[in-house]
Amino acid sequence: MTELSTLLSGLPGVDRVGADQRAATLATRSIKTTAKAWAIDLAIRMVDLTTLEGADTPGKVRTLCAKARRPEPSDASCPSVAAICVYPSMVPVAAEALKGSKVHLASVATAFPSGQAPLDIRLDDTRAAVAAGADEIDMVINRGAFLSGDVQRVYDEIVAVKEACGKAHLKVILETGELATYDNVRRASWLAMHAGADFIKTSTGKISPAATLPVTMLMLEAVRDFREATGRQVGVKPAGGIRTTKDAMKYLVVVNETAGEDWLDPDWFRFGASSLLNDLLMQRQKLTTGHYSGPDYVTVD
Amino acid sequence: MSIFEYAPAPESRDIVDIKPSYGLFVNGEWTDGKGEAFKTINPATEETLAEVACATDADVDAAVAAARAAYDKVWGPMPGRERAKYLYRIARIIQERGRELAVLESLDNGKPIRESRDVDIPLVAAHFFYYAGWADKLGYAGLGPNPRPLGVAGQVIPWNFPLLMLAWKIAPALACGNTVVLKPAETTPLTALLFAEICRQADLPPGVVNILTGAGETGAALVNHPDVNKVAFTGSTEVGRRIAESVAGTRKKLTLELGGKAANIVFDDAAIDQAVEGVVNGIFFNQGHVCCAGSRLLLQESVAEDFLARLRRRMGTLRVGDPLDKNTDVGAINSAEQLERIRALSEIGEAEGGERYTAPCELPERGFWFAPTIFTGVSQSHRIAREEIFGPVLSVLTFRTPEEAVAKANNTPYGLSAGVWTEKGSRILWMADRLRAGVVWANTFNKFDPTSPFGGYKESGYGREGGRHGLEAYLDV
Numbered sequence: 001m002t003e004l005s006t007l008l009s010g011l012p013g014v015d016r017v018g019a020d021q022r023a024a025t026l027a028t029r030s031i032k033t034t035a036k037a038w039a040i041d042l043a044i045r046m047v048d049l050t051t052l053e054g055a056d057t058p059g060k061v062r063t064l065c066a067k068a069r070r071p072e073p074s075d076a077s078c079p080s081v082a083a084i085c086v087y088p089s090m091v092p093v094a095a096e097a098l099k100g101s102k103v104h105l106a107s108v109a110t111a112f113p114s115g116q117a118p119l120d121i122r123l124d125d126t127r128a129a130v131a132a133g134a135d136e137i138d139m140v141i142n143r144g145a146f147l148s149g150d151v152q153r154v155y156d157e158i159v160a161v162k163e164a165c166g167k168a169h170l171k172v173i174l175e176t177g178e179l180a181t182y183d184n185v186r187r188a189s190w191l192a193m194h195a196g197a198d199f200i201k202t203s204t205g206k207i208s209p210a211a212t213l214p215v216t217m218l219m220l221e222a223v224r225d226f227r228e229a230t231g232r233q234v235g236v237k238p239a240g241g242i243r244t245t246k247d248a249m250k251y252l253v254v255v256n257e258t259a260g261e262d263w264l265d266p267d268w269f270r271f272g273a274s275s276l277l278n279d280l281l282m283q284r285q286k287l288t289t290g291h292y293s294g295p296d297y298v299t300v301d
Numbered sequence: 302m303s304i305f306e307y308a309p310a311p312e313s314r315d316i317v318d319i320k321p322s323y324g325l326f327v328n329g330e331w332t333d334g335k336g337e338a339f340k341t342i343n344p345a346t347e348e349t350l351a352e353v354a355c356a357t358d359a360d361v362d363a364a365v366a367a368a369r370a371a372y373d374k375v376w377g378p379m380p381g382r383e384r385a386k387y388l389y390r391i392a393r394i395i396q397e398r399g400r401e402l403a404v405l406e407s408l409d410n411g412k413p414i415r416e417s418r419d420v421d422i423p424l425v426a427a428h429f430f431y432y433a434g435w436a437d438k439l440g441y442a443g444l445g446p447n448p449r450p451l452g453v454a455g456q457v458i459p460w461n462f463p464l465l466m467l468a469w470k471i472a473p474a475l476a477c478g479n480t481v482v483l484k485p486a487e488t489t490p491l492t493a494l495l496f497a498e499i500c501r502q503a504d505l506p507p508g509v510v511n512i513l514t515g516a517g518e519t520g521a522a523l524v525n526h527p528d529v530n531k532v533a534f535t536g537s538t539e540v541g542r543r544i545a546e547s548v549a550g551t552r553k554k555l556t557l558e559l560g561g562k563a564a565n566i567v568f569d570d571a572a573i574d575q576a577v578e579g580v581v582n583g584i585f586f587n588q589g590h591v592c593c594a595g596s597r598l599l600l601q602e603s604v605a606e607d608f609l610a611r612l613r614r615r616m617g618t619l620r621v622g623d624p625l626d627k628n629t630d631v632g633a634i635n636s637a638e639q640l641e642r643i644r645a646l647s648e649i650g651e652a653e654g655g656e657r658y659t660a661p662c663e664l665p666e667r668g669f670w671f672a673p674t675i676f677t678g679v680s681q682s683h684r685i686a687r688e689e690i691f692g693p694v695l696s697v698l699t700f701r702t703p704e705e706a707v708a709k710a711n712n713t714p715y716g717l718s719a720g721v722w723t724e725k726g727s728r729i730l731w732m733a734d735r736l737r738a739g740v741v742w743a744n745t746f747n748k749f750d751p752t753s754p755f756g757g758y759k760e761s762g763y764g765r766e767g768g769r770h771g772l773e774a775y776l777d778v
Binding site for chain 2: 013015018019022032038039
């Protein structure tokens with residue numbers, strides 16, 4: 001066994017029943033009134049507004065960028081989202097559309113979503129996205145290598161992609177739905193962090209299950225413990241399947257009570273989502289105006 | 302102050318209609334008690350909730366007579382399948398009125414609404430459903446082909462899980478064909494009185510369930526009544542001992558569920574984050590007012606430091622306060638008397654040299670409160686390692702080997718429950734074989750289920766409640 005695999009298998013185990021139960025208990029927290037208003041604005045600021053479709057066009061991406069800058073056209077107090085997340089081919093369009101704003105530009109890379117391409121192609125993919133203006137790269141890990149026990153290879157690949165990123169932030173997608181066990185989620189989290197990930201991310205959104213509350217909680221435990229062990233803080237991004245304000249509130253509660261308030265910031269926690277934003281906006285309108293307006297009062301993009 | 306401050310999220314108490322005063326529930330009717338009425342208060346605010354009648358010897362006579370008549374004429378002869386219908390009906394009404402029962406339980410007891418709503422009341426309904434299923438199958442319970450009921454059961458229950466303990470007592474008793482006279486605890490009578498209303502709503506024949514409120518004297522009169530065939534008590538070992546003495550030499554059948562000082566044992570290979578949760582749940586669930594609470598934490602020395610750091614951090618996120626707030630984790634101590642006992646034993650713990658850590662939290666000014674507390678550096682000879690505190694106070698001890706863990710865990714006059722935390726299956730079985738406790742939880746704690754028997758070794762009592770075993774206590778076998 002390599003030193004790395006010894007380290008990973010030495011991590012404490014996860015009891016699935018207990019972890020699920022803890023997440024379910026946190027999900028019963030009731031976030032109301034002032035707390036809800038604060039959390040909705042925070043959640044909007046944490047959204048990585050995402051479009052990852054074969055049908056993406058420059059027009060679609062420009063529309064989304066406009067939405068990212070001003071999600072609520074009629075209300076200047078509504079914050080922008082954290083980032084736009086697109087395929088590498090759309091990065092030039094998005095870079096143009098986001099010019100002058102503080103919205104980050106994230107690109108998936110490394111043969112997303114499967115990662116099943118030769119390493120040099122995945123690295124070129126990454127460099128191209130960065131060169132075109134992406135300042136955040138969402139890579140996928142080599143799940144095949146991980147599940148076959150070749151953790152060293154997964155590690156080396158992350159290190160290589162990190163290097164290819166240059167100054168761009170690296171988010172490492174574990175695709176937890178394919179890792180299957182909670183023990184694997186914990187090990188993959190530590191592996192990615194040791195290899196230099198700036199963020200660990202649950203899913204591509206192309207595999208079911210995508211993000212779940214217990215898995216996100218485990219990853220938050222991992223970043224909390226990693227900071228204690230090494231002093232370096234790593235962010236967490238659940239992605240896929242988070243559609244409602246109620247869901248987002250549950251995640252923020254889990255962040256607050258697992259990793260702590262240092263992670264309650266768009267620099268350290270993101271939501272990878274597309275439909276979530278409109279629900280957040282509708283709930284925000286409801287809190288400001290006192291009544292529920294309906295889906296025609298937020299923009300369809 | 303945290304940046305993410307949860308706004309108050311109180312459960313509305315409007316759903317509950319508390320009357321200014323309550324009588325006794327005897328023979329299906331409300332009657333005035335002959336004793337001096339007493340008040341029951343909300344322990345979180347000290348406000349008076351209602352005035353409650355006190356049953357005297359004469360009231361106990363009347364209630365036992367009503368129960369006897371109902372047993373002889375209606376309930377005893379009734380086929381099991383008919384009794385089951387009533388029990389199913391009661392279970393369904395409990396579910397329908399669940400929110401009302403949960404709010405009332407939290408008001409009278411001080412426990413957080415999250416627990417009364419998600420744990421107590423669902424378990425109450427589950428117990429009635431479960432034993433309803435047994436009522437027409439008693440001949441197949443492995444207790445003989447035609448087991449007979451005992452007659453009238455006198456039941457005395459504690460204040461920590463008022464309605465749940467009522468369910469543990471009444472559901473099996475009724476399923477087996479007995480009638481009951483039940484005395485709820487002095488400080489928490491209200492949900493039992495609402496249960497009496499539910500019995501009426503379910504058209505339960507008069508006299509099958511009788512509820513008498515009162516204090517220790519009422520309980521003693523009930524237990525000592527000559528026409529009671531079965532005594533069931535849950536409460537302190539001290540009172541349990543007195544009951545055992547007074548019942549000795551009579552033909553009464555007795556079950557006792559008494560105190561505990563459970564060991565929660567964490568090995569170095571445990572799933573550490575879940576073990577921390579289990580330890581928190583083991584001792585701070587229901588403010589530690591749990592007879593099977595994991596009040597002694599036995600940590601393998603090699604992981605003790607790391608584990609305690611995690612435990613302290615986790616204690617910092619416990620939300621102590623208004624029991625009706627949906628985000629409250631730890632509610633109010635049930636009474637001034639209990640608070641005094643917790644304080645006294647905690648001071649003894651400090652005096653004995655235990656190192657005290659209390660979670661940083663603000664406590665309300667009125668009401669009875671005690672912040673979650675742990676003592677480290679505790680040894681077997683300390684009183685806080687031996688005596689039941691019955692509050693949110695954890696004593697932490699360490700061990701080096703599995704043998705030492707077993708020896709320390711068993712070195713107590715009690716034996717109600719124990720917890721084992723390890724990822725090694727063979728060690729769980731090895732430990733469970735050796736731990737002298739009625740329940741051994743593995744990688745979990747404070748899990749209750751109507752199908753699972755519950756009860757103690759040694760001074761934790763005798764007899765089992767729950768499951769098929771729980772039937773035996775109410776049948777002539």
